[in-house]
Amino acid sequence: MFYRENGQFKTSYRADQQIFPISQDRIAVLAILAFAFIGVPLLASEYLFNAILIPFLVMSLAALGLNLLSGYCGQISLGGAAFMAVGAYGAYNFIMRVPGMPLPLALLLGGVCATVFGVFFGLPSLRVRGLYLAVATLAAQFFADWVFLRNKWFTLDNASGSAAAPHLELLGQSIQGDVPRYLFCLTVLVILALLSKNLVRSAIGREWMAMRDMDVAAAVIGIRPMYAKLSAFAVSSFVLGIAGGLWGFFYLGAWEPAAFSLDLSLKLLFMVIIGGLGSIMGSFFGAAFIVVLPFALNQFLPWVASLFGFMITTTAASHTELMIFGVLICWFLIVEPHGLARLWSTGKQKMRVWPFPH
Amino acid sequence: MADDHQAAQSVGIPLSRIWFIVWCVAGVVALVAGMIWGSKLGVQFSLATLALRALPVVILGGLTSVPGAIVGGLIIGVGEKLSEVYLGPFVGGGIEIWFAYVLSLVFLLFRPQGLFGEKIIDRV
Numbered sequence: 001m002f003y004r005e006n007g008q009f010k011t012s013y014r015a016d017q018q019i020f021p022i023s024q025d026r027i028a029v030l031a032i033l034a035f036a037f038i039g040v041p042l043l044a045s046e047y048l049f050n051a052i053l054i055p056f057l058v059m060s061l062a063a064l065g066l067n068l069l070s071g072y073c074g075q076i077s078l079g080g081a082a083f084m085a086v087g088a089y090g091a092y093n094f095i096m097r098v099p100g101m102p103l104p105l106a107l108l109l110g111g112v113c114a115t116v117f118g119v120f121f122g123l124p125s126l127r128v129r130g131l132y133l134a135v136a137t138l139a140a141q142f143f144a145d146w147v148f149l150r151n152k153w154f155t156l157d158n159a160s161g162s163a164a165a166p167h168l169e170l171l172g173q174s175i176q177g178d179v180p181r182y183l184f185c186l187t188v189l190v191i192l193a194l195l196s197k198n199l200v201r202s203a204i205g206r207e208w209m210a211m212r213d214m215d216v217a218a219a220v221i222g223i224r225p226m227y228a229k230l231s232a233f234a235v236s237s238f239v240l241g242i243a244g245g246l247w248g249f250f251y252l253g254a255w256e257p258a259a260f261s262l263d264l265s266l267k268l269l270f271m272v273i274i275g276g277l278g279s280i281m282g283s284f285f286g287a288a289f290i291v292v293l294p295f296a297l298n299q300f301l302p303w304v305a306s307l308f309g310f311m312i313t314t315t316a317a318s319h320t321e322l323m324i325f326g327v328l329i330c331w332f333l334i335v336e337p338h339g340l341a342r343l344w345s346t347g348k349q350k351m352r353v354w355p356f357p358h
Numbered sequence: 359m360a361d362d363h364q365a366a367q368s369v370g371i372p373l374s375r376i377w378f379i380v381w382c383v384a385g386v387v388a389l390v391a392g393m394i395w396g397s398k399l400g401v402q403f404s405l406a407t408l409a410l411r412a413l414p415v416v417i418l419g420g421l422t423s424v425p426g427a428i429v430g431g432l433i434i435g436v437g438e439k440l441s442e443v444y445l446g447p448f449v450g451g452g453i454e455i456w457f458a459y460v461l462s463l464v465f466l467l468f469r470p471q472g473l474f475g476e477k478i479i480d481r482v
Binding site for chain 1 (some may be wrong): 363410413417421455456459460463466467470
């Protein structure tokens with residue numbers, strides 16, 4: 001009814017190649033962006049910003065980065081948090097050691113550090129794949145954990161071994177408040193998401209997908225495996241590095257190496273798998289699922305329990321929360337193995353032909 | 359079975375029964391390993407992360423090979439401790455958490471199928 005593309009004729013190559021070819025999609029995306037940039041800062045409370053919105057934005061960015069590697073290029077990586085850690089510590093070192101270093105430049109340089117690290121640990125992907133590669137990236141994870149814990153140089157020889165974010169400034173203005181921090185993360189996310197969306201439909205993105213679908217066949221038709229795989233590792237770890245910098249500076253404030261442990265890597269992988277491998281939209285869904293759902297369960301469990309007439313203690317609530325969370329993950333994967341993004345596209349398809357079933 | 363589900367099913371292998379047996383055997387073997395470990399070193403919640411250590415072992419020894427798993431386990435277990443004692447002091451200690459992974463990583467670069475694994479043949 002509302003979602004019809006009839007009559008939207010494409011009369012130029014430009015119109016044919018737009019990111020969102022259907023005009024309703026364009027309007028919806030613009031509306032969501034306008035709401036995120038203008039509406040949310042007016043409505044949300046301080047708690048909402050710090051507990052949900054900022055982690056959601058940063059985790060979406062990280063899931064996006066991992067999705068480029070695991071979803072588009074098919075290289076399963078268990079080292080997502082390691083790349084984030086390299087980005088965070090890289091940005092931290094640049095901003096603390098170089099006087100007058102602007103924040104965006106430090107984040108970018110942190111991303112570049114993560115790129116170098118990612119390409120190095122991506123080298124085994126040229127020889128091995130699947131489970132073998134997962135173990136290889138696990139090496140990156142444990143190695144990064146160890147380096148940042150043992151090597152005091154990275155934390156400026158700080159006695160406590162933790163890194164504290166500096167005062168956040170952009171063009172001489174302080175952006176320490178909740179709203180400016182939110183807006184900064186949102187801007188970075190929107191820019192990188194648009195760039196990735198464009199990248200995956202370009203020649204490079206198609207090379208990645210060919211690699212994912214069958215690497216031997218791709219090599220036979222003339223795609224160089226080394227360039228395709230290493231470029232996927234480079235781009236993905238760059239995005240993950242920037243997400244790591246944002247996670248440290250804008251969300252945690254002060255962090256220890258344990259903040260970027262294997263736990264976070266697995267969470268990132270969950271996000272990508274639940275959201276949908278090989279879908280930019282899926283990264284957002286996955287991040288929302290992992291970040292918002294535990295919080296929602298936390299809020300609703302005591303309420304549901306009181307509805308049935310028994311009190312639930314805080315520890316029991318947090319344990320039940322974990323259990324329900326695990327069950328929900330399994331249930332989602334059984335019902336929809338292709339992730340939430342597939343549900344989304346099925347829904348869109350249904351809307352196009354509504355009210356007819358086919 | 360592991361090579362191609364549908365092909366296995368079409369030649370009359372009962373998928374669900376095979377899955378059942380595979381998971382049962384895997385569970386029992388892991389249970390024995392857990393009991394031995396627990397009786398020696400105690401049981402804690404962190405035992406769950408131990409399973410991750412088993413990954414480099416099977417990779418090094420080669421998937422689809424039982425002797426490989428045993429030899430791989432010996433190499434990884436002894437290598438971890440020796441590296442900690444002899445290499446650890448030079449780089450600040452604590453290297454046993456990542457040594458196994460890096461060892462298997464380097465090994466994979468030269469022999470992708472592991473020590474005793476079947477040779478990987480690429481077909482299109």
